[in-house]
Amino acid sequence: xxxxxxxxxxxxxxxxxxxxxxxxxxxxxxxxxxxxxxxxxxxxxxxxxxxxxxxxxxxxxxxxxxxxxxxxxxxxxxxxxxxxxxxxxxxxxxxxxxxxxxxxxxxxxxxxxxxxxxxxxxxxxxxxxxxxxxxxxxxxxxxxxxxxxxxxxxxxxxxxxxxxxxxxxxxxxxxxxxxxxxxxxxxxxxxxxxxxxxxxxxxxxxxxxxxxxxxxxxxxxxxxxxxxxxxxxxxxxxxxxxxxxxxxxxxxxxxxxxxxxx
Ligand SMILES: [Zn+2]
Ligand SMILES: [Zn+2]
Numbered sequence: 001x002x003x004x005x006x007x008x009x010x011x012x013x014x015x016x017x018x019x020x021x022x023x024x025x026x027x028x029x030x031x032x033x034x035x036x037x038x039x040x041x042x043x044x045x046x047x048x049x050x051x052x053x054x055x056x057x058x059x060x061x062x063x064x065x066x067x068x069x070x071x072x073x074x075x076x077x078x079x080x081x082x083x084x085x086x087x088x089x090x091x092x093x094x095x096x097x098x099x100x101x102x103x104x105x106x107x108x109x110x111x112x113x114x115x116x117x118x119x120x121x122x123x124x125x126x127x128x129x130x131x132x133x134x135x136x137x138x139x140x141x142x143x144x145x146x147x148x149x150x151x152x153x154x155x156x157x158x159x160x161x162x163x164x165x166x167x168x169x170x171x172x173x174x175x176x177x178x179x180x181x182x183x184x185x186x187x188x189x190x191x192x193x194x195x196x197x198x199x200x201x202x203x204x205x206x207x208x209x210x211x212x213x214x215x216x217x218x219x220x221x222x223x224x225x226x227x228x229x230x231x232x233x234x235x236x237x238x239x240x241x242x243x244x245x246x247x248x249x250x251x252x253x254x255x256x257x258x259x260x261x262x
Pocket of ligand 1: 081091123124
């Protein structure tokens with residue numbers, strides 16, 4: 001599980017769950033994302049801008065803009081993050097969208113994404129009590145077991161890994177993926193996906209869908225369908241608990257020093 005950091009070869013390095021300035025809360029132009037990614041050795045970016053910021057016409061402009069900002073060095077792949085009325089925190093990512101879709105429910109998302117998207121992810125299960133609606137469990141391609149924004153850059157989410165195990169018991173092809181949930185590329189939280197095959201002609205999303213990748217982060221490397229032992233999971237729970245405690249204490253201290261007594 002140990003790794004020497006995020007730079008590792010061979011294979012092809014990418015990132016997923018990235019917001020650009022096309023999202024209301026995203027900072028980066030597609031061009032800036034391209035250039036920063038190139039500097040970091042990232043070959044493809046799985047964009048997931050907020051669907052609620054789009055119409056069909058704007059999505060078409062976005063697709064064209066992604067294509068225009070891509071180069072032989074970095075591929076910017078158009079995709080969207082969907083939320084659903086009455087289901088706060090349940091966000092589903094559709095990567096590599098060939099056409100616009102506007103699903104109102106998770107069931108519609110799963111059905112439409114099958115036609116339109118090349119890879120789907122259930123984002124940050126921590127915001128949804130680590131449970132997924134049955135229809136999502138039956139149709140999703142991957143679960144975000146490490147969201148570098150909500151789970152920090154340091155460690156994956158043990159409860160999301162347990163959720164993945166439950167889903168894999170019925171659908172072994174479902175994988176666990178590390179997403180950045182990045183809104184500002186200056187703050188690189190350093191989770192990456194590494195395609196196992198370096199072959200340039202291969203479609204990165206097809207490789208992800210086939211599970212031919214590993215997740216890389218600052219502290220650890222995690223296979224796409226790595227069956228973490230109960231012991232390793234127990235450790236992760238424990239370390240997470242202590243680590244989150246340290247973060248909470250730091251937050252409290254920072255607020256105290258700022259004179260903000262929340
Ligand atoms: Zn989200
Ligand atoms: Zn997001």
